[in-house]
Amino acid sequence: MNHNVSSSRAIGLIARREFTVQVMKKSFVISNIIILAAIIGGIVAYSIFSGGGEDRxxxxxxxxxxxxxxxxxxxxxxxxxxxxxxxxxxxxxxxxxxxxxxxxxxxxxxxxxxxxxxxxxxxxxxxxxxxxxxxxxxxxGALAAQGVDQAALAAATANATVTVTAIDPPDPEAGQRVALSLAAVFILYAQIIGFGMYVAMGVVEEKSSRVVELLLSTVRPLQLLWGKILGIGAVGILQLALYGVAGVGAGLATGVLTVTGTAISVFVGTLGWFVLGFAFFAVLYAAGGSMVSRQEDVNSTTMPLLVLIMAMFFAAFYSVGDPESTLSNVLSWIPPFSAVMMPLRIAAGVAPLYQIVGTVLIMAATTAALAVVAAKIYQRSILRIGKTVTWKEAFAR
Missing domain, CATH: 3.40.190.10 (Periplasmic binding protein-like II)
Structure with a gap:
């Protein structure tokens, strides 16, 4: 029991260190201020110049x-x-x-x-x-000339109306749902790639500077791995939350967004799926970073991950126009495609509750299994200085 508490404390300390280092960087603060200003300013400008009133x-x-x-x-x-x-x-x-x-x-x-x-x-x-x-x-005019009481005529014909019952009525919020889908997909794409690379670069930076040897004299490799992932992941969640609050808030305040419930569900769903998608790739990026000793070599081990991420998002962009397609439905069950397909389907309002719960469980289980494999690669490679360890070598050892 004491060992578990000590392990948790070590992971927590490393996570806090990673979080603090990232958010205290001047570049991080300045870039996010600029991006938030651009998000709010862009939405306000759109609301002004898009012709807020209807053209008649x-x-x-x-x-x-x-x-x-x-x-x-x-x-x-x-x-x-x-x-x-x-x-x-x-x-x-x-x-x-x-x-x-x-x-x-x-x-x-x-x-x-x-x-x-x-x-x-x-x-x-x-x-x-x-x-x-x-x-x-x-x-x-003709009725008036004939002496017809038009008020009585209007009252007598008032019930002569047609009530339309549509089997498949159009969604008046379809345009906003598509916009929210695109925004969720694009933001997740940028966040997962960006913060996944942060993990890989952080690992190789510590390895190349020999800091990792000092750290591993006091903590175990897995504690260092999970502390780094949790700390950097928390930064990603914070940044994503800031972007979401700014975007949704500005959209609702200016009237650009009117689908309040949908906007909030997309926001929450995007946050949740970022956690799952980031966890899936972070363990792999950490393993990839541990296999090299120089930052310029990181791309050689993380390229397969980038190709997989790009495949995910090309599939998502292809499905934005038809989120109910067979492709969208099938891929939403397959990790890691779930991480982008499900926010898209949630935004479109076509994701049933059982699918949301089911895909979350499958994604979490897959990530947990993958984490075990990635952790072994990390343990085997983190102290190997010099020659780049290939994926084949990492799995064979």
Whole structure:
């Protein structure tokens, strides 16, 4: 029992040392301030310049403005709101259409008819609004001439509505979900590669400077390994949390993000899967770093890991457009692809609870088994100074 407490204390001390060294670096502080400012500034700028208000086609009306209210009501009714402007005469209306200030101008003719002046042709929803409004005004005028009580008529026909029941309704938040998916995938890609390399570089730096020999005189190799991974991993979680809070907070504050529940679930899911993905690769990066004695040789032993990470994220980017595809569903169960596929599926709202729990358990179990192998490689290689140990040699020993 005392040995376990001592081991835990040693790992904790090494982890705190790694965490403190990383966060106290001037480069770390400055770079994160710049990145946070860029995240917040970019979201604020997007909210300002993306045309926060909805674009509406402008319809000009010459003469009697009684049809203006009908145009606006019909536009709102079919989900195509329009802006109506009073125009002095037909010549001004034509000039405004030619300049692009108006989408269409209505010039009254005889007997309730109108001439529509457009740049090319009147099509789609705009045509429906214009023609429907002219017909509605003409009908109201005819009913009034016949002495029909329009209030009573409106009350009698108020229930004549169509209720739409869609089997597969469109997701109004689909665009934001895709954006959140892309953000989660990109951030995880950068974080796992970046902090995985931090682990490898830290290991080889201690090995090349012979500091590791001093450390291993007081702690065991596995204590040093796990202390380093936990300390650097904590820095990664802190940094990811700062980015997430800044991004989600700025997005919700500016109205760029409106899917509060989705945004928070993606944020939490990304943090959790970073822990699993980082743990998976950190033990391998530590093993890779222990196999070389110079920092410039790190890429030779960590290249297979980089190739695997790139394969993961190419698959994730391919699946962003269709997170319910067979590829996305299958790869989400396979470590380490789970680390990027599951945040993507969570963001898209297509990950059932059993899949989230199942993939977490599989990823954790795989990482634990891998950690045993990587720890043996680390123990065998960390004190071998000079010649680079290949993966084949590391596994064969």
């Amino acid at each position: 086609d402008a319809i000009g009306v010459v003469g009697d403005q009684s049809i203006a209210a009908v145009l606006q009501a019909n536009g709102d009714a079919i989900g195509y709101p329009v802006e109506v402007r009073e125009i002095a005469d037909a010549a001004a209306a034509r000039a405004d259409v030619e300049s692009g200030d108006l989408a269409v101008a209505l010039v009254p003719g005889g007997s309730g008819a109108y001439t529509a002046i457009t740049d090319s042709e009147l099509i789609g929803a705009l045509r429906a609004v214009v023609e429907g409004s002219v017909q509605t005004q003409a009908t109201d």
